[in-house]
Amino acid sequence: MNNQLENNLTEKIIKDETNDRWFTGSEIRSDVEIVRDELTKLHIGLGDTVLVCLPNSAAYPAITQAIWEVGANMHPIAATTPKKELQAELNDHDYVASIVKDDLVDAVIDEHLVSVSNLSLQTAPELKLIRDRHIIGHDAQIPNEDDLALIMNTSGTTGKPKRVGLTHKILVNAVKHDIKSHKMTPSDTTLLVMPMFHINAQAVSILSTRLSGGKLVIANKFSASKFWDQVRNNQVTWVSVVPTIVNILLINKKANESYSDDIKLRFVRSSSFALPMDKLTAFQTRFHTQILEGYGMTETASQCTINPFDAPKVGSAGKPFETDVRIMVDGKIADEPNQIGEIVVRGDHVISSYMDPHPESFEDGWLLTGDLGYFDEDGYLFVKDRKKDIINHGGEKVAPAQVENSLSQLDFVNEVSVVGTPDDLYGEAVTAVVITSDHQDEDLKRQRILEHAKETLAGYEQPTRVIFVNDYPRNATGKVIRLKLREQVISTLVGKGA
Template sequence: MIKDLNSDQWFTGGQIAKDVASLRQHFINLKVRQSDLALVCLDNSAVYPVITQAFFEMGIIEHPVAATTPIAQLQSEFNEHEYALVVVKEELAAQITNDSKLERTSIHLTTEDNLAVFINTKLVSDREIENPTEPGEEDLALILNTSGTTGKPKRVGLTHRILNNAAHHDIESHELTEDDTTMIVMPMFHINAQVISTLSTRLSCGKIVIAQKFSASRFWQQVADNGVTWVSVVPTIISILLINDKANLIYSQLRDQIHMRFVRSSSFSLPENKFIAFQDKFDTQILEGYGMTETSSQCTINPFNAQKIGSAGKAFGTELAILVNGKYETNDTEIGEIVVRGDHVISSYIDPQPTSFQDGWFLTGDLGYLDEDGYLFVKGRSKDMINRGGEKVAPAEVQSILSQLDFIEEVAVIGMPDDLYGEAVTAVIKPKDSMADHDEMEQKLFDYAQFNLAKFEQPTQVYFVEDFPRNPTGKILRPKLKDELLSVSAGK
């Protein structure tokens, strides 16, 4: 069963199956075929897993993107690749007008009154209607974006086999059963919600409760009302729950009605004081883990009865090593690059990235070490990606957008420490006019970013500098820039 908290309605397995069948027939009538691409931009809702299941059964390759993606960015994505379908929320559907390729269709489902589906008429117009064939294990099922350092997101292709393997590792490591109910508060275009929460729960025959987004003031009421036994979150959510007065009040009132087995946390490690405070205050165990899109969810997880605070746990269903001075070390290592391989790990990107693979290992770009007991401690990233509350932001991509503002001579985007989100997306501006009003420029930047960047990509901090620290070739020294800004902040 699946519940949509937005409509406060449970949907049975029979209703879900009926919706999947209706969607399948709708796609068949639109002449969509196996291996066609489908671009999906939706808020969290019960229709999301329905769409995904219909795609899985037909062999259509789903490419979900953030619900906050601006229409211009969505249109650019569509133009770059041959998508047969575009499924979007009504707000965006209304903005797709006068398009010579995209023709809007709508379908009524139990889980969604009026789902907007656009068909690429240029691609399908000459086709005949065909009944779908069952996809193979090595066929692509999902394409997900993961940010790289070049500014252009890398496209990760996940096969049916990889997704199935990953979900079963999650089931075993989290000890999931049909008695479990998970609540999804993470965005459903993410690997976390796609596999760790949704797919693993479906395969273990549990129940799924879907929130459109995380709400601290509603969290414990939602947990109590729906018998939620576990939730996958990022450390930012744990920090918010600790300090939110309404959340704390409601928990104290509902304590006897809450039966959470655990909260799963990943992205960056919780400080020890917050880890202990959450477990003590809410009587709920935290399981910290480590994973990424390229591994179709987790690589490591802390065992239920043998956790180490500050670590990302032990490898599960994964071969894990630390690359130190050209050697693959597997125990009691120095700090080096984290490398992984396994039946849930990709061996290539859709767009070739040969430097990301070596000797059968995937090079994560993250730095860490393994202790004498095989627990992984993540110490940072060798890449420039910004980790904002679990969302990965490519600085070069944001810089490219912001540099179009006429008052900017040069811009660098970096991650600055943030107690709540881990890192804050920070724009460092060298203005064309050094005498221009900083407050006015800052507001113009925020306004521009709001309409041209996804919400998690939008800078929340802005600094102005006369120039940047550079190397002899003129390249900005990002670590030195960050250190300088930290010194300025400390001096305030």
């Protein structure tokens, strides 16, 4: 991927929308060298892990490239990660260094013995590289294809994220498949609106664009009111989003007012959960572009299926692309169509193990996704539900146990169960179902819960609905029956017209 920089030294290849500035290959290359030289000086090299906690910016690709050039690997996490959660992450794993903005320096240092370096980059002038002196580093060395490149978090049902380790080989294979399936060329420009700690941003948008030779426009975050101006002004040809963004663009008044027919998008790529047929059709009609829906996950470094340009099937996740995707029923691969079972995958871009032991997630070379679905007679995949309890809130994966552990800290909360309930905008709402020990006003208790969540949880983990009940449906041993609880909550919401 370094070739993209060397072959475009005078060309504008990456734009930072926040600063309204394009950067040439030479300018990005200069920032790469600054970070790389500092990493080398601090004895950070082959096999070392660098934690990156930053908002979206043009500095991200430069930092990633520098980390890879010394043979280290990068673990990006959300810029909104609460300080306590950040400190827990640093204490749980051996990060030789962290790269953050000024406001997180104290949280990273905590009680560690560190050195702090200033990274004065053209793409981001005020970043800090914090070296943990307790951890022995390694010499800088060019990595091979089987060395680790990225560590990504993916939520687990226990509330503790699974760590996915992606090698250079896995990433390159995944990105090559993305380029082929999306017909990317050097003439393409993509607008990145997804957070950079997601595989969607890292692989589908950044790496595929770099390998295909296209241009990259980086927004700090998605803005409905700015979206179509960003697309028009930068001659963007495609965008990768989640269904929540599609829904927002449809209903947002400023977005609709700023759209004009001179905008020429080749396609909008949407994944995470299926769009209802009326929303997909309405978007394509209103904004004169094609939506391509697909299915993928962090463990596959991107997509497994995608709808073909010339034969999309609304409601489906498309057909397998350079990936072996099957349905497993009662422990056996089902060959007949329309059999609902667990979606299992394997391929040259699919992990064979997690960084921490999770043998239950693999069987006979297959990655067990935990998602339920089926193939129709034409070979299109339809994703129906999840075996696991993870809540999909606008593309963010929320582990109920994580939220429950936080809310249980409140003295008036006897029990709390968190479930996902249908939401037109976000796919699923994070719904806290609470049993309390007092008779305070419910509005007051709800306010205290939401305030506590804001202090202790990342933005996407915070409950969007809080419901009070006297008890839960339970089995013979007293364990909460989540599926039945979810059904009861949905029934209550429907009755109230929520």
